[in-house]
Structures are given as structure tokens and as C-alpha cells.
Amino acid sequence: MKIAIDRESLAKSVQDVMKAVSPRTTIPILTGIKITATSQGVTLTGSDSDISIESFIPVEEEGKLLVEVKETGSVVLQARFFAEIVKKLPQQTVEIEVGPNFLTVIRSGKAEFNLNGLDPDEYPRLPQIEEENIFKIPTDLLKTIIRQTVFAVSTSETRPILTGVNWKFENGELTCTATDSHRLALRKAKIETENPQSHNVVIPGKSLNELSKILDDSNDPVDIVVTANQILFKTKHLLFFSRLLDGNYPETARLIPTDSKTDIIVNAKEFLQAIDRASLLAREGRNNVVKLTTLNDGIIEISSVSPEIGKVTEEIQSESVEGEELKISFSAKYMMDALKALDGTDIKISFTGAMRPFLLRPLHNDSMLQLILPVRTY
Amino acid sequence: MQKMYRKQGRIILHVDCNSFFASCEIARDPSLKEKAVVVAGDPKERKGIVLAANYIAKRRFGIYTTMPLWEAKKKCPSLVVLKPDFSLYRETSSKVFQFLRRISPLLEPASIDEGYLDITECDSLGSPLEIAEYIQQGLLQTLHIPVSIGIAPNKFLAKMASEMKKPLGITVLRKRDVPNILWPLPVKEMHGVGDKTAKKLNTIGIFTIGELAKAEEERLQQLLGINGIRLKERANGIDDRPVDPEAGEKWKSIGNSTTLPYNVTEERILLDVLRELAQSVSERMKRKRVVSSTVQIMIRYSNFQTITRSKTWENPFQEAEEIFQYAAYLLKKHWNGNPVRLLGIAALDVFDKKAAMKQLDLFHYEEEAKREALWKTMEQLRQKFGEDIIRRGANLFQQD
Numbered sequence: 001m002k003i004a005i006d007r008e009s010l011a012k013s014v015q016d017v018m019k020a021v022s023p024r025t026t027i028p029i030l031t032g033i034k035i036t037a038t039s040q041g042v043t044l045t046g047s048d049s050d051i052s053i054e055s056f057i058p059v060e061e062e063g064k065l066l067v068e069v070k071e072t073g074s075v076v077l078q079a080r081f082f083a084e085i086v087k088k089l090p091q092q093t094v095e096i097e098v099g100p101n102f103l104t105v106i107r108s109g110k111a112e113f114n115l116n117g118l119d120p121d122e123y124p125r126l127p128q129i130e131e132e133n134i135f136k137i138p139t140d141l142l143k144t145i146i147r148q149t150v151f152a153v154s155t156s157e158t159r160p161i162l163t164g165v166n167w168k169f170e171n172g173e174l175t176c177t178a179t180d181s182h183r184l185a186l187r188k189a190k191i192e193t194e195n196p197q198s199h200n201v202v203i204p205g206k207s208l209n210e211l212s213k214i215l216d217d218s219n220d221p222v223d224i225v226v227t228a229n230q231i232l233f234k235t236k237h238l239l240f241f242s243r244l245l246d247g248n249y250p251e252t253a254r255l256i257p258t259d260s261k262t263d264i265i266v267n268a269k270e271f272l273q274a275i276d277r278a279s280l281l282a283r284e285g286r287n288n289v290v291k292l293t294t295l296n297d298g299i300i301e302i303s304s305v306s307p308e309i310g311k312v313t314e315e316i317q318s319e320s321v322e323g324e325e326l327k328i329s330f331s332a333k334y335m336m337d338a339l340k341a342l343d344g345t346d347i348k349i350s351f352t353g354a355m356r357p358f359l360l361r362p363l364h365n366d367s368m369l370q371l372i373l374p375v376r377t378y
Numbered sequence: 379m380q381k382m383y384r385k386q387g388r389i390i391l392h393v394d395c396n397s398f399f400a401s402c403e404i405a406r407d408p409s410l411k412e413k414a415v416v417v418a419g420d421p422k423e424r425k426g427i428v429l430a431a432n433y434i435a436k437r438r439f440g441i442y443t444t445m446p447l448w449e450a451k452k453k454c455p456s457l458v459v460l461k462p463d464f465s466l467y468r469e470t471s472s473k474v475f476q477f478l479r480r481i482s483p484l485l486e487p488a489s490i491d492e493g494y495l496d497i498t499e500c501d502s503l504g505s506p507l508e509i510a511e512y513i514q515q516g517l518l519q520t521l522h523i524p525v526s527i528g529i530a531p532n533k534f535l536a537k538m539a540s541e542m543k544k545p546l547g548i549t550v551l552r553k554r555d556v557p558n559i560l561w562p563l564p565v566k567e568m569h570g571v572g573d574k575t576a577k578k579l580n581t582i583g584i585f586t587i588g589e590l591a592k593a594e595e596e597r598l599q600q601l602l603g604i605n606g607i608r609l610k611e612r613a614n615g616i617d618d619r620p621v622d623p624e625a626g627e628k629w630k631s632i633g634n635s636t637t638l639p640y641n642v643t644e645e646r647i648l649l650d651v652l653r654e655l656a657q658s659v660s661e662r663m664k665r666k667r668v669v670s671s672t673v674q675i676m677i678r679y680s681n682f683q684t685i686t687r688s689k690t691w692e693n694p695f696q697e698a699e700e701i702f703q704y705a706a707y708l709l710k711k712h713w714n715g716n717p718v719r720l721l722g723i724a725a726l727d728v729f730d731k732k733a734a735m736k737q738l739d740l741f742h743y744e745e746e747a748k749r750e751a752l753w754k755t756m757e758q759l760r761q762k763f764g765e766d767i768i769r770r771g772a773n774l775f776q777q778d
Contacts, residue, residue, distance in 0.1 A: 181740045255740055277427055280419040289735055355747040373738040376746055
């Protein structure tokens with residue numbers, strides 16, 4: 001293999017595939033990045049066997065020559081060193097040449113690195129996915145959906161299925177649900193497809209986080225292909241494969257309350273700031289818990305007590321409070337996470353009692369909801 | 379003479395650190411001494427609030443605790459803003475209490491920056507006023523922490539007295555001073571009367587402490603429950619609560635261990651022993667009405683090598699079965715199979731059950747929700763008649 005390649009394009013691609021490379025892996029060759037040159041261009045691959053990312057640099061794009069392939073071929077280079085080298089090379093063009101025993105020379109300007117490469121035939125093959133049954137979704141919407149749900153996945157391995165986000169494709173609609181059993185985030189979106197089949201899969205939270213990092217903010221469509229144990233996200237020059245989690249995701253729809261006893265409408269931003277202030281003292285305490293009390297005339301009191309440190313109370317004027325009066329305690333962190341995810345202006349919070357889950361929704365939008373379980377004080 | 383002195387009753391000091399967080403910061407960095415200093419939540423952000431301010435900030439610039447930081451900065455552009463360092467405050471706090479304990483072991487820390495000290499038996503150290511001066515000077519010189527001290531025959535009056543002169547005040551409040559000094563004050567100034575209680579009292583025409591002292595007991599009880607009666611007593615300068623050194627965080631941990639009659643290598647027998655230990659730890663926790671989130675087990679092998687292993691769970695526990703499950707988990711994980719001669723279980727960092735919380739779980743909350751009506755009723759009864767009026771039947775047997 002012998003190529004001359006635009007350094008910036010290479011650096012960007014390396015950065016993307018590095019998201020899948022883990023320094024700790026049981027398969028040594030996966031600490032490397034695989035580089036393959038064909039007459040169409042250069043493909044970089046990184047993988048930790050859960051996530052695999054493939055980034056393609058075409059020979060030319062928008063009239064600009066990006067790669068000159070002098071000799072096709074393939075090599076695996078140590079990711080850590082390769083990424084650092086590419087970042088720091090002096091010139092706009094990088095030459096990569098693979099000699100016998102995969103000894104690789106990287107040249108740019110007067111700098112020359114000799115790296116010991118590895119045999120690309122030892123690199124595991126990426127899953128072969130037939131590109132049928134494609135769902136399409138705009139990139140920016142996909143990123144929003146991920147941001148609004150993935151924070152709620154469980155970080156504990158006690159119930160591994162909850163470390164993923166449940167994606168249901170049904171009747172042209174995608175429903176994403178994440179819960180760590182203390183709070184739940186749900187987001188629905190219309191999805192473009194000619195595929196009548198429904199799918200119900202669980203994608204590891206970590207995969208979605210990494211995917212979100214390498215997607216740009218355009219509204220170009222992302223193609224999504226679902227198979228029995230893999231999901232593939234495909235953009236113009238990027239393939240992102242993720243393993244799916246085994247097992248059945250718990251049925252959560254019936255756990256979401258449909259009636260309510262107390263409804264509060266508040267400005268999300270003011271409410272978030274009040275919770276943030278109240279949690280200042282609670283953060284040091286055991287559980288970071290704040291208490292919400294409805295007072296008269298639509299006033300809500302937010303308070304928190306840490307016996308050793310002190311207490312804080314703040315009154316907020318809500319848009320409206322309807323129904324029974326209420327005193328409820330909950331984790332300030334869960335509340336702040338939920339409010340940040342909703343990013344609406346006015347939100348409605350519906351309670352069914354101090355020991356029952358409550359719902360947060362944007363006032364005029366039912367495509368998303370956040371659910372939080374309260375804290376019981378003794 | 380000394381006997382006469384004691385017959386008059388108790389002598390209680392309330393020692394209150396002035397602007398504690400700010401004082402700790404200044405003690406650490408004396409160059410701040412002549413500057414306006416506040417401790418505030420995240421100074422980088424606009425939304426931070428003032429958690430503590432030193433007297434220069436308070437007096438010269440009118441800055442108060444809970445004031446938004448941007449407002450404080452507007453009042454004093456040269457304001458020194460520090461992020462809270464709670465570990466420094468805790469460390470300083472424990473040094474202050476250590477100092478006080480050397481005067482009298484009857485010390486009850488009431489919060490991180492204040493405590494009650496019973497010096498009734500300390501006449502050999504000097505008069506109450508001399509002792510207070512010694513404490514004030516001692517804390518200022520050794521720890522650079524200024525305190526105000528109230529001297530009185532009970533905790534309530536001592537607390538009211540220490541509030542009267544800040545910083546570095548020493549105030550004596552005798553019972554016979556109550557009509558002259560306390561009664562003219564607005565009822566809201568009284569320790570134990572918050573905004574809400576004050577508003578309630580206002581509705582029945584009580585605006586001063588004196589009016590509360592003379593109010594009809596029945597009306598107070600109707601309005602505030604048992605607490606109303608207590609407040610009236612306090613307003614009359616009566617408060618017989620003892621200074622209880624164990625009132626705060628008394629039991630750091632509760633544990634039991636047992637030496638086995640012979641060296642054991644069978645897991646089944648070890649588990650039986652753990653079950654019994656869990657039972658006794660649970661009983662002691664219930665008796666003291668505390669819970670814990672951390673279980674520790676101790677294993678001593680026949681060669682006297684001893685290991686302890688602990689794990690913290692998310693929700694606090696108190697029941698024997700839970701403790702046993704956690705201990706058994708630890709044993710299975712850490713026992714190396716060698717013969718064991720002693721086993722122990724301890725609940726670490728126990729805390730008052732009232733401060734305990736349980737994060738409810740989406741898949742199991744129904745069980746808790748069923749008891750909601752019961753909890754509500756219990757809370758209402760407690761508010762009306764006091765903490766001890768009702769307890770769950772199963773817990774009744776745990777009383778001392």
C-alpha cells in the first residue's frame with residue numbers, strides 16, 4: 001500500500017474511528033486502526049468488538065483531491081501512536097507506505113516515522129449487514145433523541161438490559177425509552193421507511209453516546225439498519241455498528257401513570273435554577289434530595305435540609321397549580337437531568353401522590369416525557 | 379458557697395461560631411482578614427448565592443447569607459468570593475468541639491458551627507463569665523475562630539443569649555431577665571419559631587414573645603399541636619431539655635462479633651452465625667432508631683490474620699434479613715476458605731432514621747405507595763401530639 005493523503009481529512013477520520021478503539025481489550029489487534037486503500041479511496045476502521053466504526057475518505061470530494069492511491073493494500077497501525085502522529089505532522093500532505101512485514105513509513109515534509117504495522121488479515125471482519133429495511137432519520141433529530149434519553153440509562157450492571165436504550169420501530173414511529181428504574185426518559189419521533197416490519201431492540205447507552213459524538217449537526221438523513229444482534233447507522237462517509245443487548249426490555253408503558261391528582265405548570269428554566277440552588281447544600285449530604293411543597297396562589301416552595309450544614313428554601317411563582325396540595329421529595333440530580341433534556345419553555349408536571357412516579361412534559365408537545373420516582377423520607 | 383451556687387440550677391453555654399464558613403477561610407488565609415469575604419456556590423456562575431459572609435461584608439456592604447452573588451458583587455466590587463470547602467469546615471468544626479470538650483464533657487454539638495456546653499459542675503475553673511471568656515479567647519487565639527457565647531440556666535435561653543451580641547459577644551440571660559429582654563421581641567425572633575409558625579401565631583393575635591408567654595394553652599395546642607405548649611414554656615424561659623452529648627451523631631457504627639467455639643470451615647455454619655449476628659445488629663439499630671447504608675464483615679482466621687470488608691448499598695437498611703443478605707454476599711466474595719475463628723458484622727456510619735431516605739423504584743414502588751395513607755396519618759398525628767405518639771407495632775418491642 002502506498003498513498004498520499006490530505007492530513008486534515010485523515011486526522012478527522014482517525015478521530016472518529018478512535019471513538020471505538022479501547023486501550024483495554026482482550027483482542028490485541030483491536031488496539032490498532034485498520035487502513036485500507038482501494039482505487040475509490042481510503043477506509044479507516046476501529047473497533048472494540050461492541051462498537052465498530054468505519055470512516056471513508058474518497059479520492060476526491062467537491063472537486064478537491066483528498067487521496068492519491070499509488071498502490072492499493074492494507075495495514076493495521078497502533079491507534080494511540082498513529083493518532084498522535086497524524087495530529088502533529090507538519091505538512092498538508094501525508095505519505096503512508098507499507099513495506100515488507102508491514103513496516104510502515106509515514107512521511108510529511110521532512111518528518112519521517114517508521115512504525116511496525118500488523119497483519120490486516122488478523123483484524124476481525126465487521127458484521128456483514130444487508131442493507132434492506134432501511135429507516136431514515138435526520139442527523140440533528142437523531143442527536144436530539146439520543147441526548148434526551150441516553151442520560152437515563154442505568155450505570156449499574158445489576159440489570160444489564162437497563163444499561164441500554166430501548167428502540168421500538170412501529171407504524172412509522174420510533175419510540176426510545178431509557179430507565180435506570182429511578183427515572184425514565186421517553187421520546188417519540190416520526191421515521192421515514194418503506195419497511196413495514198416492526199423492531200424492538202436495546203442499544204447500549206455507551207454506543208449511542210459515542211455515535212452522538214461523531215455525528216455532525218446537519219439535517220442530512222442517517223440510514224438505520226436493524227438486524228437480530230446488530231444495529232448499523234450509516235451516513236455519507238461513516239458506518240457505525242453497535243452490538244445490541246440480549247434480553248427483553250421491561251414493559252414500561254403500563255408503568256407510566258395516565259391520571260394525575262396535582263398538575264403544576266412552571267417555566268422550566270426558572271424551576272431548574274431553583275432546584276440547582278436548593279441542591280447546593282444537599283449535594284454534600286447523603287442523597288441530594290430536595291422537597292417540593294405546594295402553597296397557596298400557585299406558589300411552590302423548594303427546600304432542602306442538610307442537618308450538618310444548613311437549610312435553604314425558595315418560593316417560585318408557577319403558571320398554575322391545579323388539584324390536591326402536595327409535599328414530595330425527590331433527587332435534585334434526576335430533576336435537573338430531566339429538565340435539561342426537555343428544553344421546553346413551559347413544562348407541565350403531573351403528580352399522583354408523594355410515593356408515586358411523576359411526569360414532566362413540555363406544555364404543547366407530547367412527543368417526549370420524563371418520569372421520576374420520588375424519594376421516601378422516613 | 380459553691381454548693382449554694384449549684385442549687386440555683388444549671389449553667390448552660392451556647393457557643394455559636396460567627397460567620398463560620400467565612401471564618402474558617404480567613405483562619406486558613408489570614409491575608410483575607412481585612413477584606414470583605416463571602417463563601418458562595420460556584421462563583422463562576424451568575425446564579426450562585428452567598429452561603430456565608432464575614433462581618434466586613436455584612437456590616438460595611440450590607441451583604442447577607444442567601445443574597446445572589448451578582449448582587450453581592452455589585453454592592454462590593456472588591457469582594458473576595460470563595461468556593462465552599464466543606465471538608466475544611468468539618469475539620470475546623472471538630473477542632474472547636476474538641477476544645478469545648480476539654481472544658482466539660484457535657485457538650486452537645488447542635489450543628490456544624492454551634493453547640494451547647496453544660497458547665498454546672500465546672501466551678502473549679504472559675505465563674506461562668508470567666509469560663510466563657512476563656513473559651514472565646516482560646517478559640518480565637520488557637521483556631522482563629524470568633525464565637526459568640528450565651529450564658530443561661532437552660533438551652534433555650536443560652537441560644538437566645540448568644541444571638542444577642544455578634545461577633546465575639548458574651549451575653550448572660552437569667553430567667554428573671556426574660557420579661558424585660560425577651561418579651562418585647564417579635565415572636566419570629568424566638569428560636570424554634572420559623573416564618574410559618576410566626577404567621578400562624580400572628581393569625582391569633584400573637585406578635586411578640588411576651589404575648590406568646592401569656593397566650594391560652596388551648597388555643598396554642600389547637601393551632602400548633604404539642605409544639606404550641608412547648609413554645610409557650612420557652613417564651614416563659616422554661617426549658618428542661620438536658621445537654622445530651624449523644625444527641626448528634628452518636629453511634630458511628632453498630633457491630634457485633636463472636637468467637638466461634640471451634641475453627642470453622644463450613645460455609646453453612648458461617649452463614650448461620652452471620653444470621654444471628656445480623657439479628658442482634660438489627661435489634662440494636664432499631665432500639666437506637668438508626669439506619670445505615672454500609673455493611674462491614676470481619677473475618678479472623680485460625681492464624682489470627684484478620685480482614686474486614688465492606689460495601690455500601692444505595693438505600694439504607696435496618697432489617698435483620700437485609701443485613702444478613704449483605705453480610706452473606708461479602709462473606710461469599712471475600713472468605714478464602716481457610717478455617718475461621720471469629721466472625722463479626724457492623725453497620726457503619728449509622729444515622730438517624732429520620733434523616734434516612736429511600737429512592738423509590740419504578741418496578742416496585744407500588745408496595746410503598748400502598749402504605750402512603752398510613753404514613754400520612756402517622757405524620758399528622760406526630761405533628762399534633764409529638765414524635766412519640768405513634769410507632770409501627772413491630773417496632774414497639776424495640777423500646778429500651
